[in-house]
Amino acid sequence: MDKASITEGKPIRCKAAILRKAGEPLVIEEIQVDPPQAYEVRIKILCTSLCHTDVTFWKLDSGPLARFPRILGHEAVGVVESIGEKVDGFKQGDVVLPVFHPQCEECKECISPKSNWCTKYTNDYLSNTRRYGMTSRFKDSRGEDIHHFIFVSSFTEYTVVDIAHLVKISPEIPVDIAALLSCSVATGLGAAWKVADVEEGSTVVIFGLGAVGLAVAEGVRLRGAAKIIGVDLNPAKFEIGKRFGITDFVNPALCGEKTISEVIREMTDVGADYSFECIGLASLMEEAFKSTRPGSGKTIVLGMEQKALPISLGSYDLLRGRTVCGTLFGGLKPKLDIPILVDRYLKKYAI
Numbered sequence: 255m256d257k258a259s260i261t262e263g264k265p266i267r268c269k270a271a272i273l274r275k276a277g278e279p280l281v282i283e284e285i286q287v288d289p290p291q292a293y294e295v296r297i298k299i300l301c302t303s304l305c306h307t308d309v310t311f312w313k314l315d316s317g318p319l320a321r322f323p324r325i326l327g328h329e330a331v332g333v334v335e336s337i338g339e340k341v342d343g344f345k346q347g348d349v350v351l352p353v354f355h356p357q358c359e360e361c362k363e364c365i366s367p368k369s370n371w372c373t374k375y376t377n378d379y380l381s382n383t384r385r386y387g388m389t390s391r392f393k394d395s396r397g398e399d400i401h402h403f404i405f406v407s408s409f410t411e412y413t414v415v416d417i418a419h420l421v422k423i424s425p426e427i428p429v430d431i432a433a434l435l436s437c438s439v440a441t442g443l444g445a446a447w448k449v450a451d452v453e454e455g456s457t458v459v460i461f462g463l464g465a466v467g468l469a470v471a472e473g474v475r476l477r478g479a480a481k482i483i484g485v486d487l488n489p490a491k492f493e494i495g496k497r498f499g500i501t502d503f504v505n506p507a508l509c510g511e512k513t514i515s516e517v518i519r520e521m522t523d524v525g526a527d528y529s530f531e532c533i534g535l536a537s538l539m540e541e542a543f544k545s546t547r548p549g550s551g552k553t554i555v556l557g558m559e560q561k562a563l564p565i566s567l568g569s570y571d572l573l574r575g576r577t578v579c580g581t582l583f584g585g586l587k588p589k590l591d592i593p594i595l596v597d598r599y600l601k602k603y604a605i
Contacts (some may be wrong), residue, residue: 270410276315290338297332301429302408328409331432355583384416442469454478462532475499510604515544536563
């Protein structure tokens, strides 16, 4: 008798890394993970990675999104241990990616090819569980609830995820690669391929060379971009960036009296065809916009402005044809597009 059949319908005790206070080290504790309810799946985490968003929420000490105790983590791959009622398309043993961005497959936007914004669910990132509000599936050793994190919580051996946040994938892909496709890499590739739709010979500038920025670089490289400029304060990232196709680098600290956009325009004659803001600073969003060429320059905002500050764009610049758009999860529909990315990795397809 396998473990899944033994534990199905029962609470599981396992280890998890718990955040009990903002900015403090995570504590490894034994927790209880309750069985999945209707439309939910309990999965065993095989591999999880660290995203900068995890660090952001680890430091967050105020506001409605600051909740303790909490299990962070949202980039992961796992295997289905058990399923709740009304779950179709998943079974015990399936390899799955839990994804923070939902796809209900029912609302107008999920059905439309124009957007990946699930109008049924994406306006709520405050609840613990997608269909049960603040109800938690985690309890600590004292029997007290532990908060979930953006409907995934992967810093634990077992977690419970709603099927709107779950994607079945091929078991052939290495788990360390698969985990990255649940957030940062998918976001960057999607922004390059689906949102910007970068064409061969383009000039591109990328603000921020973290995991998302490097994924953008890889995406535009595969599309045949002729010039890929990386912007980052950390010079160590420049050598890493070369491996992802970045051809030129700008360190804002070395721009002197010139703005970043002025330097970019000098490097590209009139401005880049595409700019990607992957950090989440209003000031850099404005610089990214100013870095693009008049007439057809396109700015894609991927970073989340932590303070929700407004950005200022010149109306004349907009009239001259520059455009700006934001994207969450790179414009990808998780259930549709992630399996395609997995297949392209396994077959070593170039885009």
